[in-house]
Amino acid sequence: MRGVAGRRARTAVTAVAGVLLAVAVWELYKWVGADDGTSVLGVRVLPRADDAAMPHVLDVLRRFGEPELAGGAELDQGQVVGLVVLRACLFTLRAVAVGFGVGALVGLLLAVAMQRFRVVERGLLPYVVLSQTVPLIALAPAIAGWGGRLSLGSYPWQPWMSVATIAAYLAFFPVAVGMLRGLQSPPPVAEELMHSYAAGWWHTLVKLRLPASTPYLFPALRLAGAAAVVGAVVGEISTGTRGGIGRLVIEYSREATADPAKVYTAMLGAALLGLVVAGAVGIAELASNRRRAT
Structure with missing residues (x-):
């Protein structure tokens, strides 16, 4: 201890x-x-190095406590900038959480399928890698357009769902690749031992492969969390979704000449959002290690 x-x-x-x-x-x-x-x-x-391009750190921190005057939504005017940035981060956090969860689940399922069937790995893995070469700035408007024609039963498709889809698109890749490596990491002697116990594929997966993949899983989840934040911010900017930190970065950047410190408050908010996701993954890893230790 x-x-x-x-x-x-x-x-x-x-x-x-x-x-x-x-x-x-x-x-x-x-x-x-x-x-x-x-x-x-x-x-x-x-x-x-002038004040317009690089304001003092103290000026940026002080700007969090000063009132909103021009940028952001009209209802935000008069509130302190820190509260406006916090509300924008919470709005984006919903899309990040949904995108991260969906992307991690899809990546896990793809990794299990590729480990189970070698033909799936040979046929699918190149396309998984190729999918990450598509520029988001071109993909985001297409996803937003498709979402406008969809609905979840009686619940219409919301703009933040398009952002979550973009976040999931970036998040699934590190989980799929990392988990595939983790599922393939047990040595042959351990697999032979499971076969000697007449363990089937499912029991081998649960008892051997998944525990062995834990050292690969959490680093992959950290990368997936960072990718989900980037995808959500870029998705908000590309699709014009209002209310999130991505849109706030664009709105504040318009005031860069008159109020350069204000631009960095939105940037720090986006960085803080990434730290929150990384911290959540770290807490999950800590809980997993404690459970394995007991």
């Missing part, structure tokens, strides 16, 4: 130190960098 507590403490200290280091590098470059950036042979290799 002391070793586990020590590792958690070191992880927390490392995370805090990483954030402080990033802030220090940001402020140091703003102090020593040129306002117009650094160019080599007419090509800018370092960004501009």
Whole structure:
């Protein structure tokens, strides 16, 4: 227990130190960098360090507590920016959670099918990889258009469902590939032992392959969570879905010249959303490890 507590403490200290280091590098470059950036042979290799491009970190944090004036929905005007960003993150979190769950389930089922049937792996895996080469900016409007013609029984298709579909599209890939590798990881001697017990494919899957795939599953879920957040943000931007953090990034970017710190509040909100998803996966991994230990 002391070793586990020590590792958690070191992880927390490392995370805090990483954030402080990033802030220090940001402020140091703003102090020593040129306002117009650094160019080599007419090509800018370092960004501009003026207040319009790189506001002080303290100014960005202070902006969270100041009132909304122009951007966002009309009902948000007068509220503090931090609350507006939080509400946008919660709106996007719904699409992220649904997309992450659906994508993880689809990826798991594909991995099981590819492990069970070698012909499925040979025929399907190249297309699984190829699916991730389709640009989202072209795929998102198509999904939004298809969704406008669908309904779940008497419940009409909602714009956030298109965003969740895009998130699932990105999330299924790391789970499918990672779980396939995990399901194929047991050594031949372990499989022979299961055969000696006359265990069928299902019992071998439950008792051997799934437990052996746990070290591969949670890293894949972390990647899937990050991909779901990216898919949701890009999906909101591409489909014009209002209310989420992706749309807020676009709305705040229009005020970049007059209020540059405000743009970074939406960006930090999107980053916070990714940390929430990664934290949820980490809690699930911790619970799984405790269950295996008992």
